Amino acid sequence: MSIxxxxxxxxxxxxxxSRALNGYEDVSPATRERIFKxxxxxxxxxxxxxxxxxxxxxxxxxxILPSAGDGVRFVDSVYSxxxxxxxxxxxxxxxxxxxxxxxxxxxxxxxxxxxxxxxGGWVDALxxxxxxxxxxxxxxxxxxxxxxxxxxxxxxxxxxxWVDTDNEKAFYLATxxxxxxxxxxxxxxNGPLEFYFARLREKGYTKALxxxxxxxxxxxxxxxxxxxxxxxxxxxxxxALPAPPTAxxxxxxxxAIGALAACRERGIEVGKNISIVGYGNSSHSAFADxxxxxxxxxxxxxxxxxxxxxxxxxxxxxxPADIHYLEPVVLVPRKSDGPCTK
Amino acid sequence: MSIxxxxxxxxxxxxxxSRALNGYEDVSPATRERIFKxxxxxxxxxxxxxxxxxxxxxxxxxxILPSAGDGVRFVDSVYSxxxxxxxxxxxxxxxxxxxxxxxxxxxxxxxxxxxxxxxGGWVDALxxxxxxxxxxxxxxxxxxxxxxxxxxxxxxxxxxxWVDTDNEKAFYLATxxxxxxxxxxxxxxNGPLEFYFARLREKGYTKALxxxxxxxxxxxxxxxxxxxxxxxxxxxxxxALPAPPTAxxxxxxxxAIGALAACRERGIEVGKNISIVGYGNSSHSAFADxxxxxxxxxxxxxxxxxxxxxxxxxxxxxxPADIHYLEPVVLVPRKSDGPCTK
DNA sequence: TAGGCCTTCAAAAACGTTTTTGTCAACGAA
DNA sequence: TTCGTTGACAAAAACGTTTTTGAAGGCCTA
Numbered sequence: 001m002s003i004x005x006x007x008x009x010x011x012x013x014x015x016x017x018s019r020a021l022n023g024y025e026d027v028s029p030a031t032r033e034r035i036f037k038x039x040x041x042x043x044x045x046x047x048x049x050x051x052x053x054x055x056x057x058x059x060x061x062x063x064i065l066p067s068a069g070d071g072v073r074f075v076d077s078v079y080s081x082x083x084x085x086x087x088x089x090x091x092x093x094x095x096x097x098x099x100x101x102x103x104x105x106x107x108x109x110x111x112x113x114x115x116x117x118x119x120g121g122w123v124d125a126l127x128x129x130x131x132x133x134x135x136x137x138x139x140x141x142x143x144x145x146x147x148x149x150x151x152x153x154x155x156x157x158x159x160x161x162w163v164d165t166d167n168e169k170a171f172y173l174a175t176x177x178x179x180x181x182x183x184x185x186x187x188x189x190n191g192p193l194e195f196y197f198a199r200l201r202e203k204g205y206t207k208a209l210x211x212x213x214x215x216x217x218x219x220x221x222x223x224x225x226x227x228x229x230x231x232x233x234x235x236x237x238x239x240a241l242p243a244p245p246t247a248x249x250x251x252x253x254x255x256a257i258g259a260l261a262a263c264r265e266r267g268i269e270v271g272k273n274i275s276i277v278g279y280g281n282s283s284h285s286a287f288a289d290x291x292x293x294x295x296x297x298x299x300x301x302x303x304x305x306x307x308x309x310x311x312x313x314x315x316x317x318x319x320p321a322d323i324h325y326l327e328p329v330v331l332v333p334r335k336s337d338g339p340c341t342k
Numbered sequence: 343m344s345i346x347x348x349x350x351x352x353x354x355x356x357x358x359x360s361r362a363l364n365g366y367e368d369v370s371p372a373t374r375e376r377i378f379k380x381x382x383x384x385x386x387x388x389x390x391x392x393x394x395x396x397x398x399x400x401x402x403x404x405x406i407l408p409s410a411g412d413g414v415r416f417v418d419s420v421y422s423x424x425x426x427x428x429x430x431x432x433x434x435x436x437x438x439x440x441x442x443x444x445x446x447x448x449x450x451x452x453x454x455x456x457x458x459x460x461x462g463g464w465v466d467a468l469x470x471x472x473x474x475x476x477x478x479x480x481x482x483x484x485x486x487x488x489x490x491x492x493x494x495x496x497x498x499x500x501x502x503x504w505v506d507t508d509n510e511k512a513f514y515l516a517t518x519x520x521x522x523x524x525x526x527x528x529x530x531x532n533g534p535l536e537f538y539f540a541r542l543r544e545k546g547y548t549k550a551l552x553x554x555x556x557x558x559x560x561x562x563x564x565x566x567x568x569x570x571x572x573x574x575x576x577x578x579x580x581x582a583l584p585a586p587p588t589a590x591x592x593x594x595x596x597x598a599i600g601a602l603a604a605c606r607e608r609g610i611e612v613g614k615n616i617s618i619v620g621y622g623n624s625s626h627s628a629f630a631d632x633x634x635x636x637x638x639x640x641x642x643x644x645x646x647x648x649x650x651x652x653x654x655x656x657x658x659x660x661x662p663a664d665i666h667y668l669e670p671v672v673l674v675p676r677k678s679d680g681p682c683t684k
Numbered sequence: 685t686a687g688g689c690c691t692t693c694a695a696a697a698a699c700g701t702t703t704t705t706g707t708c709a710a711c712g713a714a
Numbered sequence: 715t716t717c718g719t720t721g722a723c724a725a726a727a728a729c730g731t732t733t734t735t736g737a738a739g740g741c742c743t744a
Contacts, residue, residue: 001461002730003730003731004730013695014695015696018731019693026692028691028692028693031692031693043457045461046730046731047462047463048391048463049393049729049730049731050391050699050730050732051391053391053698053700053731054731054732055699055731077422084443087442087443087445091445097442098442099440099441099442099443100439100440103429103433119387227625228625228629254625260629260631261629261633264631283569283570284570284596284626286570287570287599287603289606289630289631344699344700346700354723355723355724355725356702358723360702360703361723369723370723373723388700388701389699389700389701391699392699392700395700395702395728395731396700397701397702
């Protein structure tokens with residue numbers, strides 16, 4: 001089924017059919033109606049390749065999902081909700097979202113993948129997730145003049161469109177809560193510092209410490225990947241310290257759950273003898289033992305904002321410099337934290 | 343950068359350049375080399391829309407990821423690993439994988455989405471995940487003559503290419519283990535029966551019971567979604583029974599973790615007073631309290647098989663009827679199960 | 685009544701490829 | 715010498731759209 005066949009069937013010219021379908025004004029309402037009806041009947045769908053070829057628009061936004069290689073968790077479950085939100089918004093604007101995966105973490109291959117994605121012309125706009133402090137991807141997108149919004153911020157002099165959760169505030173809140181519980185040795189289990197979110201979380205953490213004139217202790221600031229395994233290992237390390245922390249704030253719920261297990265192993269009662277808070281309000285955090293105090297940050301909502309931002313950019317309603325959205329966070333108190341007993 | 347510009351730059355015809363780049367034989371090695379070199383220098387990438395338009399091939403396989411609606415976990419983390427494996431294999435064959443999301447669970451919209459995806463001509467082949475007992479999507483793919491492989495089986499008379507984990511075996515093993523522990527009242531916390539995997543799990547479960555001449559009790563066979571919340575609620579329900587089960591097998595680790603929490607709430611010691619096994623060997627199962635006995639099923643490996651199968655289909659190396667792969671499963675014993683004490 | 689302006693449609697060029705069908709020269713065999 | 719064969723390249727058509735340009739007819743205005 002092509003537009004040619006459809007036009008022939010209707011006894012109209014190709015151009016009239018095309019213009020009707022694309023909402024131009026110079027088609028009479030009666031004809032337009034007739035065209036739409038028949039198009040639906042015959043199940044006509046414009047060939048996106050041809051459309052892209054001629055008009056330069058594909059009606060698709062793209063995202064490349066990061067991986068952690070073989071077997072390891074491939075897409076953070078956070079992205080699931082995020083992309084759901086993005087898609088839900090884009091849909092309203094007649095766009096859709098396609099994702100492709102990055103199987104390896106090699107920066108050269110990553111660049112090639114993005115180059116391919118952009119130059120190939122599959123997508124009209126890009127979503128860049130898991131931003132790094134120095135992110136070559138935003139330079140690349142800019143170079144190719146493709147609209148983009150980042151989820152997470154980055155270090156750059158030029159303006160760019162971003163949506164982010166308030167990582168700094170989140171860790172300021174979490175750390176503050178620990179301090180107000182009377183804790184003085186508060187540890188931070190953070191992600192790799194190459195990611196901007198990790199920097200911001202560290203910043204929020206140190207700010208809270210500074211506010212209460214507590215010197216920050218490098219021994220208590222650890223970086224690992226965001227998994228349970230890593231949280232478990234780092235917490236073990238902390239507990240073996242001559243002066244172990246009495247409280248821990250973790251970069252993910254997964255890490256916190258790893259930490260919970262490490263404490264259990266040592267017979268330390270979490271919520272009483274040690275105070276732990278996670279981040280993300282993941283689905284299993286409420287069912288951990290003890291239920292995890294954590295920070296909730298409307299990921300789906302964030303996705304919606306990204307979707308809207310992409311649409312505004314694509315329609316020319318806004319410049320990148322106009323698009324900055326910081327999603328608020330809220331602490332969800334449960335049972336894994338509590339007053340300092342030492 | 344187009345092939346026209348590249349050809350002009352080289353002083354060759356468009357067709358020669360195209361044929362060289364596409365590996366045809368009738369280009370001299372010297373010229374071929376020159377073309378490849380210059381193409382790389384100028385960063386030439388063929389426009390996929392134009393290529394698709396002319397040749398009918400897009401070098402892309404597609405998958406539509408299911409959702410559970412607003413806010414709820416959007417992509418099962420299982421798919422993360424799965425798609426990683428698929429992509430890793432496809433890459434070798436010069437294909438790549440694109441995913442799009444299904445924001446709502448409405449079957450009409452789902453059909454439209456698939457129709458769009460297929461008719462739009464974005465993809466050369468399809469991966470269909472989370473198959474249902476009666477799955478309209480395989481009928482649709484067949485109708486449009488697009489190669490496809492399913493992850494999970496379905497009920498159909500015609501042959502089709504599938505890759506699956508041995509769900510029946512998995513639940514046969516898990517249930518058998520419980521029975522051999524001396525349990526007689528073994529409950530099954532299953533997924534919705536519209537999904538084929540849920541049927542197979544039920545089958546494995548009942549088979550094990552039958553083997554030991556234990557009548558299956560409908561009160562002990564519950565169906566819910568695959569989340570912690572659902573596992574929690576259903577386990578609560580089981581424990582309130584006049585004759586509660588002494589063992590539970592769960593369709594996902596998430597459900598099992600919910601069940602763990604329900605037992606904790608009641609002060610029932612898991613692994614001693616009740617025996618629970620999960621499914622999936624998810625990253626947090628090892629860190630649950632107690633560590634969860636579960637079933638491991640190489641998801642990434644499954645993805646690789648899917649990728650290979652798609653490639654074989656695309657190359658015409660195999661017919662759908664030739665492609666049936668059942669991934670073996672292995673039980674990972676940990677601490678959440680044990681002998682019957684009642 | 686003539687000129688101009690809408691309204692509604694159509695013709696045709698273009699987008700960047702792939703592929704079919706050549707062309708031309710060199711070469712070997714009869 | 716002639717005739718086919720082969721090797722290396724080129725011309726041109728086609729894929730299914732969008733968009734520019736234009737044309738026919740009706741209507742309004744002077």
